Amino acid sequence: MNKATGPETHTVTLKERLPGLLAGGGFTLAGISLILFFLLPRIPWAHRSAAAAAALALLAYAYLERAGLGSLARRRSTKHGINALVQTIAVIGIIVMINVLVAGASWRLDLTRGSKYSLSEQTTAVLANLDRDLKITYFSPGGNPGDQDIRDLLDEYARRSPRxxxxxxxxxxxxxxxxxxxxxxxxxxxxxxxxxxxxRIFRVDPLELFQEGDSQDSINFAGEQGFTRAILEVAKDSDSMVYFLEGHMEQSLEGELAGLKSYLEGDGHSPRSLNLIQEGKIPGDARFLVMAGPQRDLDRLEREEIRRYALERGGRLVVMLDPGTEALPELDALLGELGLTAHQDVLADPERSYFFDLFSLVPRYDWHDITQSLIDKNLPSLLPQARSLAGLDTPPAGITVEGLLETSESSWGETNFTESKASKGPDDLPGPLYVAYAVSYKEGDQADSKVRPVAVVVGTSSFIAGEFVTFPGNADLFLNSIRWLGGERELISIRPKARTMERLFLDPGSALRILFLTVIVIPGATLLSGTVIWLRRRNR
Amino acid sequence: MGRSLLKVRALMRREAGVYFLSPMAYVFAALFLLLTGYFFSVMIMSSQYIEMRSILHNMVVIFLFVAPVLTMRLMAEERRMGTEELLMTAPLTAFQIVLGKFLAAVVFWVLLLAATAVYPIILQVFGNPEVIPILTGYLGVILAGSTFLALGLFASSLTDNQVIAGVVSFTMLLILWVIGLAGESAGGVTGQVLKNLSFIEHLQDFPKGIIDFSDVLFYLSAIAVFLFLTTRSLERRRWS
Structure with missing residues (x-):
């Protein structure tokens, strides 16, 4: 500016006017920044760059006027008034600007044990890619550490996404x-x-978020796992379609499965009925196909379509077969493709049954991703009227089966359906027997080909029908199966964070001593030393 | 620079001395410790959780009432007693005077907090608390309390009446404390701005074990603003 070649007077004027221009420009820019902040909160760089420019202008002003600002302390001031006011506003303005700029950048040091408040990369990415507004409602019971954990974590999510x-x-x-x-x-x-x-709505159950830890007073908090999964479920582009096959006297979505339907909806899925004979093929958007207790056999074409869906098109099946006298060869063939066979029996278990009803099984859980949370939470499942299943000795290539639910040693598979009183006979199958299997499939035979879940097969459909779905573990058994099939465990590889629930164990004596120390001794000593000092000063 | 620091230190010592020789400061310190001690004991006896979060928050709330009392006389009294003249004619800049008095109050606050270190020690004796959140929590409490003191100092510089200074600073503190609640109900961007101005809002993360740079900056900025305003107010009187 000093090099301006104009007449002398002009240069001086500009030089004199520059600080005023800078200050005026600075405040205007600050105003613009504020307006942008209100109008375009989604475009942070807009108001931030305006704020940065304003801060620069004001800093330049402060630099040019440094003599004035510096002499402020020494200035004899009557003409002070306006100047002082402007300077005061400028200083405060600069400080506010700096704060606004920094508030955007998240510079946080998480110093807790195990970085309790740091979100995983996966969650950060999910939040950054959110393309729709999410409403999160937490019904807080208040006043316990678990509640605090959930609130803190939700706060961290909210901090990272304006949506x-x-x-x-x-x-x-x-x-x-x-x-x-x-x-x-x-x-x-x-x-x-x-x-x-x-x-779309998705409920996260608090019981799902806390798992037993390694030691007695430690608890694993899997909040991030639960919340990020919920976000993915709610914010995904396509509905998670769960088709229930009909046309073979299955349990219907509108009838017996109405309760299960709302559980599925609460877990982010869209259940629909599917009549394969009419439609001719399984829709492309089918994420899951459920066969809830067909009483009649499949058509051969249906069986082939289901097989292609499951094994060639990456589909996932839930097959539930009720005990029955009729042979269903196509269904048996389908089971065979999945490496399983269903016995013609109905299971009786004197040891693990519900209130002395031999046929209402409360089977043992084998450890599996599906059953893990049920084992942790100690939630039993009730399977009334079930048949036993078994893995084939030589399963088809790529298929592996894992047992999920098992009856006791003293159970048996009753094969005589006409007997008036059930008892273990020579023709019956001896326990323990499996009631449910998880089936995985390895596509291709390369070493690196991926193993994926393909089916869950259960020897009864009645456990999710009617009122049975409300039995403690029943809905979870089904939903966990769906989750495992959906590969959501892999999707969410976020580790739960271990948190020790530290508690004080105070005997009444110690409690009283602490009360005495903190309420009487410490304040008393303070008061006493005050009195001593006061007396000494007075007597001096 | 070294010389001016020495001057500030000398003034700070004098002012801190005033605190430790005045019975009133002890009375309020005792009250503060009584209340926090009571809250602490009740907390560990009822909930039995090993944590300092709620008690650290309580400390700040109680200090909201104590800070105006500690600061109200700092400037106002000098003015009433006429000792202001002496101070003003001393070879100190207005800012050095303000800084010295502020630091004296902060020293008092930190020592008061040091007395509450008994609580985490008790937790350590009976359990196994996580240490770092307690330390960061104390950092937040020191920063928030210092902000209260800077504000109180400013209020004290506005008048020669101690009581008015106390009432003014308490009112300002209360407004800046609850402004976040107004922000919560206002919602939107206005709510966000109001929440960001709130003294309580920026305290949330420290006791969790998180140091957010923007929170630290907020308190330091608020302190700077109030010290600056106090200096301005002092200068105005010095030459008027």
Missing amino acids: FRLEVIDPERSPSTAQAYKAKVPGSIMGSVFFESGE
Whole structure:
């Protein structure tokens, strides 16, 4: 500016005017930044660059006027007034600007044990790619560390995405909201976190978030796992279609499975009925195909279509077969493709059954991703009227089966359906027997070809029908199967964080001593030393 | 620079001395410790959780009431007693005076907090608390309390009446404390701005064990603004 070649007077004027221009420009830019912040909150660089320019202008002003600012302390001031005001505003303005700039950048040091508040890369990516608004509603029971964990974690999510709108609700204070959610999704409201986007809703059960840890007083908090999965479920582009096959006297979605249907919806799925004979093929959007207890056999073409869907097109099956006298060769053939065979029996278990009803099994869980949470939470499943299954000695190439539910040693598979009183006879199958299997499939025979879940087969459909779905472990058994089939465990490779639930164990004596120390001794000593000092000063 | 630091230190010592020789400071310190001690004991006896989060928050809330009392006389009294003249004619800049008085108050606050170190020690004796969140929590509490003191100092520089200074600073503190609640109900960007101005909002992360740079900057900025305003207010009087 000093090099301006104009007449002397002009140069001086510009030089004199420059600080004023800078200050004026700075404040204008600050104003613009503020307006941009309100109008375009989604485009942070807009208001941030305006703020940066404003800060630069004001800093330049402060530099040019440094003599004035420096002499401020020494200046004898009557003409001070306006200048002082401008300078004060400028200083505060600069400080505010710096704060606004920094507030955008997240510079956080998480110093907790095991980085409790650091989100995994996967979650960060999911949040960064969110393309729709999410409404998160947490019904907080309040006042325990678990509640605190959930709130803290949800806060971390909310901090990282402007699309994440979090509401924490005390169900006792707003019962109407709680009631509204109760009507939407089955299961308990208290402690649940609901993720919503448009029509989709997904409930995260607090029981799913806490697992037993390695030691007695430690608990694993799998909140991030649960929440990120919920976001993926709610914010995905296509609906997760679960087709229920009909046309063979299966349990119907509108009838016996109405309860299960709402559980599925609460888990982010869209259940539909499918009549394969009419449609001719399984729709391309089918993520899962469920066969809920067919009483009649499949058509040969149906069987082939289902086989292609499951083994060639990456589909996933849930097959539930009820005991019956009729032979169903096509279904048996399908099972054979999955490496399994179903026995013509009905299981009786004097040891593990529900209230002395031999045929209402409460089977043992074998360890598996599907059963793990049920084992952890100690939730039994009730399977009334089930038949036994077995893995084939030589399963088809690529197929592996793992048993899920097992009856006791003293159980048997009753093969005589006409006997009036059930008892273990020579023709019956001896226990223990399997009631459910998980089937995985390895496509291709290369060493690196991937193993994927392909089917869950259960020897009964009645456990999810009617009221049985509300039995403690039943809905979870089905939903866990769907989750395992959907590969969501792999999708969410976020490790749960171990958290020790530290508690004080105080005997009444210690408690009293602590109270005495903190409430009487420490304040008393402070007061006493004050008195001593005061007395000494007075007597001096 | 070294010389001016020495001057600030000398003034700080004098002011801190005033604190430790005045019975009132002890009375308020005792009250503070009584209340925090009570909250602490009740907390560990009822919930039995080994954590300092709630108690650290309580400390700041209690200090909200104590800070105006600690700061109200700092400037106002000098003015009432006429000792301001002496201070003003001393070879100190207005900012050095302000800084010295502020640091004295901060020293008092930190020592008061040092007395509460008994609580985490008790937790350590009976359990196994996580240490770092307690330390970061104390850092946040020191920063928040220092901000209260800077604000109180400013209020004290506005008047020669201690009581008015106390009431003014308490009112300002209260407004800046609850402004976040207003922000919560206002929602949207306005709510966000109000929440960001709130003294309580920036305290949330420290006791968790997180140091967010923007929170630290917020408190340091607020302190800088109030010290600056106090300096301005002092200068205005010095030459008027």
